[in-house]
Amino acid sequence: MRFSRREFLKASLGASVAVSLPSVWLRAREASALEACEQGTNLILVELDGGNDGINTVVPLSNGSGQNRTVYDTVRQWLNIPVSELGATQIGNDPYRNGELALHPHMNGLKTLYDEGNLAVVLGAHYTNGNLSHDVSKSIWYKADPLLSGISDGWMGRTLDALCTGQRQPVPAVDVGRSLNPLFFGRTSVLAFTNTNDLAIPANPTFQRPEHIQPLEQAFRTIYEQLASNGEGFIQSWAQAGWAVASRMDAYRSVSSSTAANLTALIDGADGHPIASPTPQRYGLAYALRMVYALLRGAQPGNQPLGCRVFRVGIGGFDTHSDQGRHIPLTEKSLHQKVADNFRNELHGRLLHQVDKAITAFWRDLEAANLHHNTLIMTFTEFGRRIAENGDNNADSGTDHGTASPVFIVGPRKTQSSVSTFLQGGVYGAYPELHLPDRNGNMVHTVDFRNIYGTIMVNWLGLSQATANSILGAGGFTYRPLDFLPT
């Protein structure tokens, strides 16, 4: 899927969208950005909204030279996942204390990807003095600003501003959702929508003939194009959002997700799981990823890439203060049965199952379409949760806000990659020492999350280190590359 800059520009300027762009999108070019566009790498950010319990996502199996399993068994009684349940999803050891680790028993899809060398797990990702407010901590992750220095643009918004400098490419990214995530805030126009079929300027439902629609569309385009460059404040923002749609909608509406066989099977419940009534809510993440797949695969016919390279999808519900749900051993109840009764009493396990199934199916569909050579997936969440569970060791039990949690990165291994780097699977960072919490009973992080961002910005998206540091460098920070994307 490597394509030249020339093809890229052609794709961005398909016949129906050959329009003059507002000057705001036309800026001086940076050499590294050009290279990045030629490299044509894709990045999908998967947000686990609400603060994912990292301890039950990557579970300590043994102590190694530390005490993590012992502490886990002491402070996690109701939410305890026994060692006997974890053998099938064991991954590599903690690089620091050498304790054995396993993914949650429902994450067997990611376990397979791990075994194939397509999954990197970065342990203990967060920042110093973890803020326990959802709002503040999200803002920190979105803006890469742990010092809260008042940055208003998102880390990806700033990255896109640097990447797309001078590119005649108005929409390099899509947020699959109704609202634009602040991580995309910046000068570059990013679209947010949940369904490409929605992209149309609606006319009076009575009159759908071209002679009725055309004058309305004409007036809409005239007004919006003009205000997208000349308007002020929120009027301009609003006009830019509308103009981004108007100038691209024909191309977007022609995409098809029909070959996303694995995701479709998951959504339809035809993958062998007896889902009683599949709903978009249940596999919302799979729906969102199917849209991403369609946009990556491109417009029909001929599958011209549409120029969108960065996507955000999300899944909510991770704020498990109470009723987080005991893990019901697979010996008691099969996974099929759990799916059938919608994981009754197993809230967190259900969420992880959804994440696992959706990401795995998405990756398989990318493989089938030969899109996996240059696509990287990264999960993130605003914080992990308290080491000790709350509640009285009963069904009410949950976990309060915490700090560090693992980040999953899925990408092409060396033999699959078509770009200058590749994903080196394995376990990175260090499992925080559960017997040495901070004064609030939370983990002390071991990897600054900005090192993950920086590694991806430079090694995957092709920004220069200097640019990456200028984006991430609030408070004099300099990122240190991690090895999951070797150069």
Add this chain to the structure above:
Amino acid sequence: MPNITPAQWNYETAAHLLLRSGFGHNGRVRKSTGEATLVRMLADKTPEQAVDWVLKLRVPTVVPQGPGNLVARDWTSFGELREWWLERMLKPTNPALEKIVLFLHAHFATAQSRVNKSLYMAKQNALFRRYALGDFRELVKEINIDPAMLWWLDGQSNTRRSPNENYARELMELFTLGVFDFAGNRNYSQTDVKEAARMLTGWRIREENGTIESYFDMNRHDRNAKTIFAPDSSETPLQNPANTYTEAATNDASVAVDEHRRLIDAIFSHRDTEGRPTAARFLVRKLWKFYAYDPEVDAGTTRQDLQVIDDLADVFVASGYKIPAVLRAMFLREEFYAHRTRTVKSPVEYVIGSLRMLRARKTNGLYTFYDNLYLLGDQGQNGKGGMGQMGQTLLDRPDVFSWKGNQYWITSHALLQRAIFAARACARNWFTPTKAPIKIERLLPGGSLPRAEIVDRLLRLLGPLQVDPATRTALIDFLGPADPINVRDLDVKVYKLHPLLQLILMLPQYHVH
């Protein structure tokens, strides 16, 4: 403090007051001038008279009995409850009351996604109505033990053996203090969250015979002493020692039952590192953002609106946290009228405001859109063009945070959903005029009118909207070459005027106020 003067008071300011204090005028148009009757009526008063008129809230001290009784009724679905509420926003009687209830609902984030039973949300909504004209501090005390809130933020599982911090944190972060004060210093520490959570232990919910109530269970209550707002060397080194409050240990349930109320008193006595009343500043800032625009008051900004916020915070404190007192002072401020494009209309403001100002009728016709608006959720096709798809489902929010407003409303998806709404609202064909929700002849009285006057009148009626010359020209051009135009002509109405209204509802300038 500089208030708006009678000399500055005019049709534009009166329209602004109606838009912000409620959801705009009621769509009645004076035939002779084409102006909104209500706006003209207020424009001809003094500012004080006009503000008192909009704030003349006919608020029942008790929730009305009978079919509309919010509490006694056995609400079975959220859709029905939502419909009940939206109907009240659309009714011409009490828009200012509904606006403050909307603010309170947005402020005290609670949602059906977790609460699951509409009766709980009905009860909470009734609580907002009871306190809309009352004392904000007392309202927070009631919210502490409101069943929906106990459920939503885990208050009911907050016990002495196992305190749950969820509510205590949001109480301080979102409902009263904010994480940081205007100078950028932390208002409270993690220790304070834990201590507050302990003060709130012991509250449970009882459901009996279709009624819901909260009650205090001493066995679950933490009887030890608690101290809140003590300076914390790493998190709150600048905490004013006078803020520190200690609750003595007690075994007396009649004392402990009011502990949560004393916590609120301690919170409202908190002074920030600039010596100002923290909660009053925080709340006034939120009110100003909701009703006027997002003020610049933080360290690192120009802080140009700081004086307004501090003046109003003083009014709020002096009045004993009376909501109408602070609203009246806000609406009289000169700055309240200074900006008309600095706030993005929320979906509720957009939809309800449009329906009111266009005097839309409920219709069961072919192109009915009005009923569909009640399907405000996101259930597939049904919700298209509804507020849920625009990002705001009443009674249900994605998370504990309030709708953030402004740039958060601006997305391509939301824009298209608003356009779908506009298309449906302005739909009309020529053979079933009675089924059109909007009657253009009532909004645009007259016979033959110049194209430019048609555009100018409608822009004035729906704002007044100030548009740049290029936008105005595009709207005039849309009407075609004929000039003047007979606005009574059927084809003109169907093919030109109704679509023109739709275009105006889609204007970027119409989405801000």
